[in-house]
Amino acid sequence: MIEQIILLPIVLPLVAGFYYLLVPKKFHAVTGIMAFLITFANLLVTVVLFDKKFSFTLPWVGIGLDFSLRLYHFSSFIILAVSLFGFLITLYSLVFIRGKFGVKYFFAYFLLTLGLANGAVLADNLMVMLFFWEALLVTLFGFIAIGNKGAFKTAAKAFIIIGISDLCMMIGIVLTGRLAGTLTMSEINLPLTGLSSLAFVLLMIGAISKGGSMPFHSWIPDAATDAPLPFMALVPGALEKLLGIYFLTRISLDMFQLKEHSPLSTAMMTIGALTIILAVMMALIQKDYKRLLSYHAISQVGYMVLGIGTAVPAGIVGGLFHMINNALYKSGLFLTGGSVEKQTGTTNLEELGGLAKKMPITFCCFLITALSISGVWPFNGFFSKELVYDGALERGWIFYFVAVLGSFFTAASFLKLGHAAFLGKLNEKYKAVKEVAFPMWFPTATIAGLCILFGVWNAFPLKRFIEPILGAERLEGKSFAGFPTNMTLVVITFVVLIAAVLNHLYGVKSKGSGLKAVDHIHYAPVLSEIYDRAQKRYLDPYEWGMGFMRFVSRIAFWFDRAIDWIYEDLAVRTTAVFTNGIKKLHNGNFSTYLSWSLVGFLLVAILLLRPF
C-alpha cells in the first residue's frame, strides 16, 4: 500500500475547494455534482484507510517542524465519520442550496472545511495540527458570512471567540513541546504538575471551545439563525464535536496523565455539567426551530466533556460514544429543520404546526432523532447517556443529578418542538407543502437509520470504534456493549422521561398549545427574571469579555494619551519657558550685555585663579 494515500483526504477536498474559490463561475456549471463526487471519493478513501496503521512524514517548515501525519485506529475513525457527514450533507445541500446565495462559495468553504478537519485529525505533530485546526477559522468565518444579511457580525463573533481560544492553544502547544521535548503527539506523556497543568488547561480551552462548550458557546445560537443551514448540520452539529472531543480525548488520555479525583478532572466535569444544564434551560424557551437545536448542540457537548472528565473507563467510553451519537442525531435534527425551512420558508415555531401529514418522512426522521437525543431506549442516545451517568455517579452524585436533570429538560424541549412543528393545527399558508426531494430526505433518513442501528446493535460501534480507542489495558478487559448493567440508573432514566411527558401534557393542558407547553417553567418566579436577562444577552460571556476589553483598552488609551502629552505639551512648554528666559537676556540693551560680560569675565577669572 502506498503511504501517500494518507494525503488524499486532506489534499483532495482542499484542492477542489481552492478550485471553486479561484476559478471563475462559468467553469463550474456542475458545481454541486463535482462537490458530491469529491466528497464521495473522500468517503471511499477513508473507508479504505479505516483501521490501517502507519505514519507519514514530509519536510515542511524546517527547524524541526515536519509535516508528520499518523493514521491509527482513533484518527482513522474520526476521519471516516467526518467524511461520512461530509458526503451526506453535500447530497442534502445539492437541493437545499439551489438558487440561493453564493453556491460557489458554499461548496468552496464546505470542501476546505472537510480537508482541514481531516488534516487536523491526521496530524501527528502538534504544530501541524494547530495549522489545520486554526485554519478552520477562516472557513468558519467564510461559511457563516455567506448566510443572510446580518451574518457578518455573527461570523466575526464566532471568529473572535474561537480565534482567542486557538491562541490559548498555541501557547499550550509550545509549552507542551518544551516540557515534553517533542511536538510529536504520539510520543508525549506528561504528568500533570505545575506548568504542565497550565499547558493542559490551555489545550483544553482550545478543545472545548471547538466543541462549543460553555463559556465559548454564544456564537452558535446566533449562527443558527444567520448561517446557511447545512453549515449548522455539518460544523457545529458534527465536525466541531468530532474534532473538539477527539483532541480532548487525546490530551486527557495520551498526552497528559489525567487521573480521576484530580482537580483538573473535577474542573472538566464541572464545565461539562454547567454546560449541560445552562444550555438546555435556554433551549427550552426558544421559539425558533434552528435556534432551539443550536442550544442543544451546546448542551450535548456538556455530556461528552463530563464523560471524558470523569477519567474513569465508563465515563470516557460514554463520552466518546456520545460524541458519535450526538454527531448523528444532531446533524439529522438540523437537516429536518432545513427540510422544514426549505418547504415552508420559515423556522419560526409560532407559524409552523401540523406538518407531520404533509412531510411524513421528515417527521419520522425527526421522531427518531428526537427520541435519540432524549435518551429513549432503544435509540443510540440512551446507551451513551447511561454510560456517562455511570461514570458521573462514580465521581459524585451531584454530577449525576445535573446530567439527569439535563435529560429531563432535553426531553421536555423536544416534546415542545415536535408538538409545535409537526403536530397541532396546520397553518393555512402551508396547505400546499409537500415532502422534500429525495436528495434531501435520503441523508436525513440514513442518519436516522444509523441512530437506530447504533442503539439496537450498540456492540457494533462500541466494539468496532470506541473501545479500541481506550485499549484493553485501560478497560481492564471489560466491555460496555449491550444493555446497561446498573438497573437502578435505567429505572431513574425511565422515571425522568415519563416525568417529562407528564410535564408536557400538563403544560399543553394549561396553556392549550404545544409551543407554550413549557411556559410554566419559563415564567416561573425567579427563573423568568433570569431568562429575561439571558434573552437580552446580559449573561453572554462574550459580551462580558468585550466589555472588559473595552475597559482595558480605555485605560491603555489614556495611558497612551498621557505619554503623548509629554511630547505635545510638556516638552513644548518647557522649551518655551527656557527660550523665553534666554530671549529676555537679549533685549538689545547695552548695559545688560555689559553686565553679562562682566559676570562672564568674573567666572573665567575665578576658574583660572582657583587653587589646584
Next chain:
Amino acid sequence: MTYEQILLSAIFVPITGAFLVPLAGRVSRFLRNGLSLVLILFSFSCSLVLLPHVFSGQPVFFSYVLPLGLDFVFVADKLAVFMSLVSTLISSVIIFYSFGYISHYENQNEYYCMVVLFLGAMVGLVFSANLIFLYLFWEITAVTSWRLIGFFRERKQVLKADKAFLVTVFGALLMLLGFVQIYQQTGTFVLTHAALPNVAVVLILCGILSKSATLPFHTWLPDAGVAPSPVTALLHAAILVKIGVYVYARLFISSYSIDVFWQTAVPVIAAASALVSAGAALVETDLKRLIAYSTVSQIGFIFFGLAIGNEMALVGGLLYILMHGLAKAGLFLCAGIVEQNAKTKNITELGGLMTTMPKTAISFLLCAFSVMGIPPFGGFFSKYMVFSGAIEAGQVWISLVFLIGAFMTILYLFRVFNMVFLGESKGHEAKEQDSSMVFSVVLLAILSLVGGILIAFPSMLAHDTAVQMLAKVIP
C-alpha cells in the same frame, strides 16, 4: 560585475538616481515614474543576485580603510541580504501603488525623489558595518521621512512631521553617544565583537526604540498618519520602523554581546508597548492612526522574538519582519484606497464598503488574517515561532502577556473591518477607481497567503540567517 560592485550599486544607484528623478519629472511623468520603479527594482535585483552567493556561506565585503576608525565598510551577510530583500520587495509594490495614489497631488517630483532616496539610504543602512555610516544613513532616512510626512504642507502636517523628526533624531543623538562609548572601548567604529557596558546599551536602545516607535517613544507614529498613504505604508509598516529592529539584531545579536538582563528587560518594554498600543487601537476612530497603533503593537512582538535571542525566537522575529511588512503594507494601502475614494478617514462615518469595493475589502481581510496570525497565512508561522522560542527560553509569564496582545490584535482588526466594510453605508460612497492601486493591495494579500503556504523557503532563509547571527561569524 563582481559581487562587491553589485553590493555597492545596490546602495548608490538609488541614492544618486534619486536626484535624477526630479529632472526626469521635468521631461515626462511616465519617465519619472518608470525611473523610480526601475531604481528600486534595480536594488531589489541586486539583493536577489547576492542571495544565492551569500546564502551559500560566502559573505561579501567591501572595505576602504580610513583613519580614526572611520573605515568605509559594507558587509552583505545573510541578515543584511534578507533585510534588503524584504525592504526592496515591499517598496517596489508601494511605489507601483503610488502611481495611482499620488497622481492627484502636487509636488510629485519631490515625492518620488524622496522615496527613492529613502530606500537607497535604507539599503545603505542595512549593509553598513561601520557605526558612523550606519548613523549617517539612519539620519538620511529621518530627513526624507520628515519631508514625506509633511508632504501636504499644511500646518498640521508640518507640525506632525516635525514631531516625528524631533523624536527620532533625539533618539538618534543619544544613540550616537552610545556609539562614541563603543569607540572609546574598542577603538574603532567598525562592528566588532565586544561586551557592551549597560550605559551604551541604554543610549543605543533609546535610538532604536524611537525609530521603531516603541513605548515610550511611539506617539509620533500614529501622528504621522497625516502623510499620504503610500508613505505611511512605506514608513510605518514595512521599512522605516523596521530599522530599529534591524539595528537591534545587527548590533546586539550578531556583533556585540550585551548583559543577560536585557533578555528580560527588552521583552518587558515590548510587552508594555504591545498592550498599550493595542488598547489604543481598540479605541481609536481614525483609520490610519488605528493601523499605526497596530504597527506599534506588532513591533513589540518582533522585539520580543529578537530579545529572547534563541534560534527559534530569532527565526520567528525575522519572519515576523517579512510577514508583518507584507500584511501591514497591504492594510495601509487598503486604507489609502478607502480614504482617497470615500474622502474620510473616520471609521465611524464609514460602512458598507464591502459591496462597492469588494477587492479592497477582501484584500484587507486577508492581510488582517496574516497580522492576526491565522494559518495558512504567513503571520501564523512567525507568531508561533516567537512564542515557541520565548517559552523555550522559559519566559512563560511574558508570553502570557503577549497572548493578551494577540487577542487584542484580533479584536481591533475585526472592529475596523466591521466598521469600514460591513454594515450600512453612512453616506460616503466609494468605488475602486484606480486599477494600479487595487492591483497592489491584491498582490500584497496574495503574497501574505503564498508566504504562508510556501513557508519552507522564507523559513529556510530566516533559519540560515539566525544560525549565522548566533554564531557571530560576521563581521
